[in-house]
Amino acid sequence: MRLSLGKKAIRVLGLAESFRKGYSQDAVLAGVVMRSDFIVDGVVLGRCRVGGMDVTDSILEMYRKLNRDDISALMINGCIISWFNVVDLNKLYRETNLPSICLTYYPSTGLREYFMKYFPEDWSERVRIYEENGPRTEVVNKNGFKIYLRVVGVDVEAALNLVNKYTLFGRVPEPLRLARLIAHAILEERLQPQTIDS
Template sequence: MVKDQVRAIGIDDAPFKFSEEDVLVVGSVVRAPNYLEGVLSTRVQIDGTDATENIIEMVDRSKFKDQAKIIFIDGAAFGGFNLIDLEKVNKRTKIPVISVSREKPDFDEIEKAIKHHFEEWEEKYKLVKKGEIFEVETEYKPIYIQKEGIELEEVERLIDLFTQLGRLPEPIRISHIIASGIVKGESKGKA
């Protein structure tokens, strides 16, 4: 069981245009339930393959790494289809990882999109399908998660601990606000 003063890193990408080369990714270091202690950043290629490595490097170089007990990631990819290998992030950082989505993934639609955009689509689709999807109840509506290095019961507890309003944990929401504010000049939209 983790303490209530646990620190999390919430990671989200900024709004982007597919005509751009890369996208800003922000990590917010938050002490439960919502105290912002630090901000991390990196960039990843649009539709690239560097999201996993760049997230690992961002976390590893941070002074907060040894304090973070969980990494929350908004979705399974940044910058379009730059997919994140949760297992690799967990193994290399030695921090449990939870990917959070508002909507249940539609794997048929995802497969169509990947096939349409990439000649070498099989590896990307295999990564999308890696890991079981769990539905987690929140005060409002359920969210859908994938997890690595942590039990479902602890995931539910941490989501409850870090979620103040709405459905998403504060570390993700804060990263979304920061990233969109930097790119757009003012934060817009939902995380």
């Protein structure tokens, strides 16, 4: 699928999470709809199970809650989030018909052994989804930082162009940076001890 990068107000839905293992069974998901001129014109929240298998369905629910047809791509802060909850990029693409781009920022030596160690009952399904997402491609963004992309529904060159369009500084594109800040703030608020005013 071709992305119309020349259009000033192209929009992406950037998705990120925040969780603290041992404190809550659920992770907070946040989605930010951002135009390529960095105007934010949508925010959506969701949740997924820490260590679960539900993050893909949660992302789809968030997308549907927005109920809009002007989003051009999904941008996700990692394919393995909330402690090995695996994002299924192929399912996202099938269900939304939007290019799905997963970003990570550091090299990885592989996760199969961790899936097997921590999830003996369903490790093979997690590995299947993970591997069907395709290989990570190492690229260099416009700021000179190495990042790693997995893409479905678009080629790596177009995905990198989109990532660069939304990156002001460093490695992290603005929709993901903002989504991560929102998710973290909500999680911290939820973890605060509740007090009752007298």
